[in-house]
Amino acid sequence: MADSPWIAILRGVRPDEVEAIGAVLVEMGIRVIEVPLNSPDPFESIARLSRRYGDRALIGAGTVMGEADVARVADAGGQIIVTPHADLAVVLAAKSRGLLIVPGFFTPTEAFAMLRAGVDALKLFPAEAGGPAMLRAIRAVLPAGTMVLPVGGVDPDNVAAWMAAGAAGFGIGSAIYSQGDTAAEVGAKAAKIIAEFKQR
Template sequence: MTQPIAWPNPKRSLVAILRGVKPDEAEAIVGALIETRFELIEVPLNSPDAFTSIGKVAARFGKDALIGAGTVLSAVDCARVADAGGRLMVSPNVDADVLAMAVARGMVTMPGVFTPTEAFLALRCGASALKFFPASVLGPSGIAAQMAVLPKGVVVGAVGGVSDKNLADYAKAGVRAFGLGSSLYRPGMTADEVRATARASVQAYDEAIARISG
C-alpha cells in the first residue's frame, strides 16, 4: 500500500481558500498570496472552471506553493485534480475512496471532520491532517476536547468561520493549521485587495504563534 504523504512544514500553515475564483484572475490572486508568504493554496471545485484554474496556478506557482483543490467529493475528481497538477486535496467530509485515490496519487490530504469517529476514520484512511469543519460550531474548546483523545503529532486544522480576528483563539487551543475563506478572498476582489487581507492574516498568525512560543 502506498504510504500517505505527511503534512508539509511551511513557515505558516495558512490555507488560502479561493472559492469562486475564475481562471482569468487566478494567477494574479495566487501571485499576491505568494508575495505575502502563503504556501498552501486551495481552489474549491465548486468554483467556475476550477480545474483550469488549478492547472494554471500549479504550472506557474507549483514550485513556490502547495497547490490543490477543496470540496473534492469523488475519487474521479480527485484524480482530475492530480492530472491538472494539484498536490493538495481538501474535502468537507471523510470519503475512503477519495482518500485512497489521493494517497495513490501522492497528494497531501486534509479531509473535513466534526466528531472523534470521523477523525479516527480519516486517520485510518491516510489523512495528512484533519480539518475540523465548521470550526465556528465546535469553537476552540470543542476542538481542544477532541484533540485530547487524538494521537500526538496529528496536525489539526480549523476551517469555517476562522479569520485573522479569531485565529489566536484557535491557536491557543492547539490548532496549528488554518483555512481562511471569505475573510481572505471573496469573488470579485482584486489582487491588491487580497494582498491586504493576506498581510493581515499573516500578521495575526505570526503574533498568535509568538505568544504561544513565548
C-alpha cells in the same frame, strides 16, 4: 504548516484572475492555495496555479466529493486534496495518486477513521459550529503530532483562540478572498491575518 500555517481558500475565483491572486499570496508567504471545485472552471485555475507556482506552493482543490475529481485534480497538476467530509474512497484515491489529503471531520469517530486511512492532516469543519473549545477537547485524545486545521469562520479576530486550542494551521476563505476581490484586496486581507498571527 510550520512555514505557512494558512490555506488560502479561493472559492469562486476565475482562471483569468487566479494567477495574479496567486502571485500576491505566494509573495506574502502563503504556501498552500486551494481552489474549491464549485468555483468557475476550477481545474483550469488549478492548472494555471500549478504551472506558475507549483515549485513554491502546494496547489490543490477543495470541496472534492468523488474519486473522479481526484484524478482530474492530479491531471491538472494539483498536489493536495481537501474535502468537506470524511470519505474513505476519496482518501484512498488521493493516496493512490500520490497526493496529500486533508479530509473534513466533525466527530472523534470520523477523525480516527481518517487517521487509520493514512491522511496527512484533518480539517475541522464547520469549525465555527464547534469552536476552539471543541478543538481543545478532541486534541486531548488524538495522537500526538496530529495536524488539525479549523476551517469555517476563521478570521483575524479569532486566530489567537484557535492557536491556543492547538490548531496546526487554518483554512481561510472569505477573510482572505471573496468572489470578485482584486489581487490588491486579497493582499490587504492576507496582511491583516499574517499580522494577527505574528502578534500571538
